[in-house]
Amino acid sequence: GEDVEQSLFLSVREGDSSVINCTYTDSSSTYLYWYKQEPGAGLQLLTYIFSNMDMKQDQRLTVLLNKKDKHLSLRIADTQTGDSAIYFCAEIHSGNTPLVFGKGTRLSVIA
Amino acid sequence: KAGVTQTPRYLIKTRGQQVTLSCSPISGHRSVSWYQQTPGQGLQFLFEYFSETQRNKGNFPGRFSGRQFSNSRSEMNVSTLELGDSALYLCASSPPRGTEAFFGQGTRLTVV
Numbered sequence: 047g048e049d050v051e052q053s054l055f056l057s058v059r060e061g062d063s064s065v066i067n068c069t070y071t072d073s074s075s076t077y078l079y080w081y082k083q084e085p086g087a088g089l090q091l092l093t094y095i096f097s098n099m100d101m102k103q104d105q106r107l108t109v110l111l112n113k114k115d116k117h118l119s120l121r122i123a124d125t126q127t128g129d130s131a132i133y134f135c136a137e138i139h140s141g142n143t144p145l146v147f148g149k150g151t152r153l154s155v156i157a
Numbered sequence: 158k159a160g161v162t163q164t165p166r167y168l169i170k171t172r173g174q175q176v177t178l179s180c181s182p183i184s185g186h187r188s189v190s191w192y193q194q195t196p197g198q199g200l201q202f203l204f205e206y207f208s209e210t211q212r213n214k215g216n217f218p219g220r221f222s223g224r225q226f227s228n229s230r231s232e233m234n235v236s237t238l239e240l241g242d243s244a245l246y247l248c249a250s251s252p253p254r255g256t257e258a259f260f261g262q263g264t265r266l267t268v269v
Contacts, residue, residue, distance in 0.1 A: 076256075077256050079257075079258075081260075087262055087263075088161075088163075088247055088260040088261050088262040088263045089247065089249075089260040090260070091257055091258070091259060091260075094256075094257060134200065138256060142212060142213070143213065144190060144202040144205060144213050144215065145190075145192075145200075145202065145249075145258060146202075147199060147200040148199075149199045150199065
């Protein structure tokens with residue numbers, strides 16, 4: 047079955063790097079996503095990676111994918127207080143299948 | 158380009174009532190998906206519509222239903238509300254030939 051696991055909490059100091067980890071069980075996952083949710087808001091798509099890629103960088107965000115270990119990580123460089131939010135990892139098999147989400151990691155940034 | 162719009166933002170209903178939530182996708186997007194978010198269960202997929210047809214369905218009881226109109230706007234309906242239906246209901250739209258899903262702000266439903 048499909049399952050996406052994330053640690054629930056992460057606390058970092060402002061200016062440090064944050065690394066949020068995710069593991070998934072379905073080896074047929076084709077796309078993996080990172081979403082951000084701020085209090086009282088919907089989900090904001092941050093970035094995504096295709097399963098044949100190892101890494102994707104977008105400004106302060108770096109996504110690393112280890113397909114062998116089914117491990118995905120999101121690194122946020124120079125973390126700011128505005129990065130405090132819940133981060134969700136999600137995966138799909140193809141464009142016509144629904145997203146399967148992890149439970150989310152709550153990132154707290156300490157000034 | 159306007160984002161995904163969900164209305165209303167907040168709703169309070171009584172057990173046994175029914176409720177209809179609305180979602181307007183990003184212009185040009187024909188796929189609309191609905192998710193329920195609760196503290197205990199996290200984000201769970203309800204259903205997906207594409208070109209007015211239900212393409213995928215999650216594991217929810219028949220009290221949860223939806224539809225999509227010719228302009229791609231979608232509605233979901235929950236009948237005979239239960240306390241456990243209290244949740245944030247999120248709608249997402251996806252572009253043609255794209256796999257990204259863009260979410261609205263959600264509708265917070267409280268059942269009392």
